[in-house]
Amino acid sequence: xxxxxxxxxxxxxxxxxxxxxxxxxxxxxxxxxxxxxxxxxxxxxxxxxxxxxxx
Numbered sequence: 001x002x003x004x005x006x007x008x009x010x011x012x013x014x015x016x017x018x019x020x021x022x023x024x025x026x027x028x029x030x031x032x033x034x035x036x037x038x039x040x041x042x043x044x045x046x047x048x049x050x051x052x053x054x055x
Contacts, residue, residue, distance in 0.1 A: 003024075005031070005047030018053040 008025060012028055015033065022037035031044040033051070043050050 005044070006048070007044065007047070011049075015049060015051070020052050 006028060009013065011023070012026055016022060016026060017035035017038060017040060019040060020035065020037050022035050024033040024035055024042070031048055033042045033049055034040070035042075040054075042052075
């Protein structure tokens with residue numbers, strides 16, 4: 001089983017949704033960030049949040 005990466009509280013404090021600038025909820029088990037406003041889910045790959053907005 002691969003070791004899961006964890007995001008620091010400092011990083012989570014500055015991250016926001018690129019679409020609407022709302023806060024994100026961090027799910028450690030699923031390794032995702034979910035916007036509290038629009039509900040978009042962003043993956044975390046190898047400890048790096050992939051926050052790419054829709055085109």
